[in-house]
Amino acid sequence: xxQRNMDLKKTKMPEQDAVERAGNFGEVALGYTAEMAKNxxxxxxxxxxxxxxxxxPVNVQIPEFIKLIAEGDFTGAYDKIRETNGLPAICGRVCxxxxxCEKFCVRGIKGEPVAIGRLERFCSDYxxxxxxxxxxxxPSTGHKAAVIGSGPAGLTCAADLAKAGVxxxxxxxxxxxxxxxxxxxxxxxxxxxLVQKEIDALSALGVKIETGMVxxxxxxxxxxxxxxxxxxxxxxxxxLPSFMHIPGENLNGVYSANEFLTRINLMKGYKxxxxxxxxxxxxxxxxxxxxxxxxxxARCAKRLGAEExxxxxxxxxxxxxxxxxxxxHAKEEGIIFKFLxxxxxILGDENGYVRGMTLxxxxxxxxxxxxxxxxxxxxxxxxxxxxxxxxxxxxxxxxPLMREATPGLETQKWGGIIIDEATGATSVEGVYAGxxxxxxxxxxxxxxxxGKTAAKAMIEYMNRQG
Amino acid sequence: xxxxxxxKVLNEQVKLMVIDAPLIAKKAQAGQFxxxxxxxxxERIPLTIADYDSGAGTVTIIFQEVGKTxxxxxxxxxxxxxxxxxxxxxxxxxxDPDVRKAAVIGGGLGTAIAYxxxxxxxxxxxxxTSIIGFRTKDLIILEDEMRAxxxxxxxxxxxxxxxxxxxxxxxxxxxxxSEGKFDLVIAIGPLVMMKFVSRLTKEYGxxxxxxxxxxxxxxxxxxxxxxxxxxxxxxxxxxxxxxFDGHEVDFDEAMRxxxxxxxxxxxxxxxxxxxx
Numbered sequence: 001x002x003q004r005n006m007d008l009k010k011t012k013m014p015e016q017d018a019v020e021r022a023g024n025f026g027e028v029a030l031g032y033t034a035e036m037a038k039n040x041x042x043x044x045x046x047x048x049x050x051x052x053x054x055x056x057p058v059n060v061q062i063p064e065f066i067k068l069i070a071e072g073d074f075t076g077a078y079d080k081i082r083e084t085n086g087l088p089a090i091c092g093r094v095c096x097x098x099x100x101c102e103k104f105c106v107r108g109i110k111g112e113p114v115a116i117g118r119l120e121r122f123c124s125d126y127x128x129x130x131x132x133x134x135x136x137x138x139p140s141t142g143h144k145a146a147v148i149g150s151g152p153a154g155l156t157c158a159a160d161l162a163k164a165g166v167x168x169x170x171x172x173x174x175x176x177x178x179x180x181x182x183x184x185x186x187x188x189x190x191x192x193x194l195v196q197k198e199i200d201a202l203s204a205l206g207v208k209i210e211t212g213m214v215x216x217x218x219x220x221x222x223x224x225x226x227x228x229x230x231x232x233x234x235x236x237x238x239x240l241p242s243f244m245h246i247p248g249e250n251l252n253g254v255y256s257a258n259e260f261l262t263r264i265n266l267m268k269g270y271k272x273x274x275x276x277x278x279x280x281x282x283x284x285x286x287x288x289x290x291x292x293x294x295x296x297x298a299r300c301a302k303r304l305g306a307e308e309x310x311x312x313x314x315x316x317x318x319x320x321x322x323x324x325x326x327x328x329h330a331k332e333e334g335i336i337f338k339f340l341x342x343x344x345x346i347l348g349d350e351n352g353y354v355r356g357m358t359l360x361x362x363x364x365x366x367x368x369x370x371x372x373x374x375x376x377x378x379x380x381x382x383x384x385x386x387x388x389x390x391x392x393x394x395x396x397x398x399x400p401l402m403r404e405a406t407p408g409l410e411t412q413k414w415g416g417i418i419i420d421e422a423t424g425a426t427s428v429e430g431v432y433a434g435x436x437x438x439x440x441x442x443x444x445x446x447x448x449x450x451g452k453t454a455a456k457a458m459i460e461y462m463n464r465q466g
Numbered sequence: 467x468x469x470x471x472x473x474k475v476l477n478e479q480v481k482l483m484v485i486d487a488p489l490i491a492k493k494a495q496a497g498q499f500x501x502x503x504x505x506x507x508x509e510r511i512p513l514t515i516a517d518y519d520s521g522a523g524t525v526t527i528i529f530q531e532v533g534k535t536x537x538x539x540x541x542x543x544x545x546x547x548x549x550x551x552x553x554x555x556x557x558x559x560x561x562d563p564d565v566r567k568a569a570v571i572g573g574g575l576g577t578a579i580a581y582x583x584x585x586x587x588x589x590x591x592x593x594x595t596s597i598i599g600f601r602t603k604d605l606i607i608l609e610d611e612m613r614a615x616x617x618x619x620x621x622x623x624x625x626x627x628x629x630x631x632x633x634x635x636x637x638x639x640x641x642x643x644s645e646g647k648f649d650l651v652i653a654i655g656p657l658v659m660m661k662f663v664s665r666l667t668k669e670y671g672x673x674x675x676x677x678x679x680x681x682x683x684x685x686x687x688x689x690x691x692x693x694x695x696x697x698x699x700x701x702x703x704x705x706x707x708x709x710f711d712g713h714e715v716d717f718d719e720a721m722r723x724x725x726x727x728x729x730x731x732x733x734x735x736x737x738x739x740x741x742x
Contacts, residue, residue, distance in 0.1 A: 106583075130664070173552075173684075174684065175510070175550040181472060212476070214553070215684055216492065217553065217555060218490060218493055218553065218554065225736045239687065250695060251727070252723060252726045254688060256690040256691075258689050259683060259690055262683060262684065262689055267683070268507075272730065272734075273733055274507065275507045276734060277683070278734065279710050279730075325514075351722070399686065399688065400687070400705070400707070401687065407625065
């Protein structure tokens with residue numbers, strides 16, 4: 001093997017120029033070349049105790065796949081990742097590696113950790129570009145399971161079930177599978193063609209996907225059991241948008257982040273009128289919130305041609321829940337950050353369209369339950385800014401359709417389904433759940449981890465039942 | 467699935483289609499709606515279920531060609547397939563079984579949505595007076611169907627071309643004055659009609675249910691574009707409705723929100739007409 005690379009910094013990944021990309025929906029990060037990937041892979045020390053693996057919710061065999069990259073066996077590396085992770089090209093792009101695998105990397109003690117995410121992305125893209133290879137289908141065990149929701153939790157659960165020879169059907173409410181991967185995360189962070197390729201790979205495993213099925217309404221858990229499904233996984237995500245309940249929130253030009261992003265991503269509104277779903281090209285937009293969704297919405301608004309796009313966040317930059325990389329990208333693209341301010345009203349013109357927003361200054365007080373310093377309003381500090389649109393990106397909660405339709409399904413007061421953490425089992429026999437439907441809005445990879453846990457328990461459950 | 471089994475032209479703007487949708491037909495109830503997409507580049511639009519037959523596995527929709535999607539839908543024929551046909555969505559209408567006398571008001575295309583409600587009330591043994599209004603005689607739809615489920619049917623036209631000039635509100639007022647108070651009024655039609663019916667029934671203290679049809683996208687509670695203010699609170703018409711207490715709905719806000727994409731809708735329509 002070649003000499004280990006002791007560079008303290010990650011091999012840089014090429015990106016589209018900030019000014020240029022703020023005017024298109026093409027992917028921001030361009031990915032490593034084979035040479036860059038090998039160079040970065042050589043930074044891995046191949047530690048025996050593999051702290052990185054412990055940081056991965058789906059247990060990707062990290063040093064092993066990196067070793068294969070270093071040796072130039074890129075498809076081998078991809079296959080190694082796929083042993084435990086059904087969606088590597090997606091995870092390589094949207095996982096918060098800095099809080100997971102890379103956080104524990106020994107190279108990170110002195111310098112930057114190995115760019116595990118970028119390497120995962122590289123070998124996935126490489127393998128996908130090489131075209132699909134025949135997948136060995138596992139012989140059927142005769143068991144039959146249903147998965148509700150085709151987001152990261154559902155897809156992962158379905159993949160693991162199929163790999164164990166279970167006959168799996170995934171039911172998706174929208175017309176395209178992928179859940180938040182297709183309606184929420186924008187094209188410039190996660191190309192939709194890539195999500196489709198990962199879903200095609202699942203289909204090749206024998207997973208059936210039925211779209212346009214609003215479960216709870218068109219079919220209930222009892223219906224599924226009658227249809228011969230022995231066990232059901234609920235991975236319906238956290239799709240219900242929260243609003244602030246301030247004056248002016250129903251003015252024309254106020255969107256939930258879900259609406260704004262779904263119009264653009266799922267419905268391809270940015271291609272209106274070629275696609276029928278309209279979007280309004282606003283001039284001055286404020287996005288309220290500090291998470292990844294807020295960054296996505298702000299960057300979409302910019303790409304639709306807005307001259308000024310603000311992120312309005314009630315704490316300071318240090319408390320922002322968005323990934324550092326996303327904040328950095330947003331800043332590069334000219335998004336204006338307004339920290340320590342909170343909207344108290346959205347202002348409308350005589351026709352009921354947004355014309356501005358009243359912001360109140362905040363200061364940080366004592367830490368709250370989340371460990372972050374609590375924002376405290378500064379009396380008399382209100383001022384107005386001019387806008388023609390506002391996007392509310394302050395969070396989502398689980399959609400109530402399944403819980404309303406499933407008697408006996410126990411949920412938290414805020415709507416999250418209550419499960420046994422070790423198995424994903426809900427209060428209804430044979431019914432499992434995981435992902436945002438349980439935890440509230442979290443990350444793709446945590447949802448995937450939950451899908452895996454449940455799949456294992458569901459297989460055991462079916463075997464017990466005989 | 468999603469095949470158009472039957473197409474019928476009800477008037478120059480309004481068409482009826484019977485769609486093969488066995489799963490939806492099995493669960494559908496009066497007051498619920500479907501979301502459909504005509505093709506891969508299409509938008510998702512909500513349409514109230516006008517009728518359903520769980521035995522035949524069919525769902526009937528009635529639509530007016532007001533925008534690009536409905537115009538495009540109108541060009542499809544029997545045997546064609548819709549890209550997506552999703553439902554049943556929304557909460558089913560729930561009627562108090564103690565109601566003895568109800569008035570069902572339909573305005574224009576709203577009559578298509580009022581019909582399943584009248585049918586349901588009628589099947590519950592409730593005495594139904596139906597009042598349906600249209601701009602002009604040629605636009606009258608579902609006359610026979612409405613008559614079959616009503617003790618009395620009143621049809622008004624704005625221009626008097628059917629011999630009964632006036633608005634549904636005038637006819638309703640007349641019915642209340644002559645026949646006595648109703649226990650329940652169902653009003654379905656243009657927002658302005660529902661607003662004035664609700665205003666009238668409030669004076670008489672008659673409980674009134676309206677069916678809201680705001681702009682929707684997913685129809686499953688995900689986007690919130692269908693927000694309606696009801697009793698000072700924001701509700702989502704797609705999952706909390708579409709039926710709401712007419713005396714509590716902020717109709718002025720609803721009318722304003724209805725115009726949100728007017729410019730884009732026009733652009734889309736003009737382009738479609740040009741291509742056609």
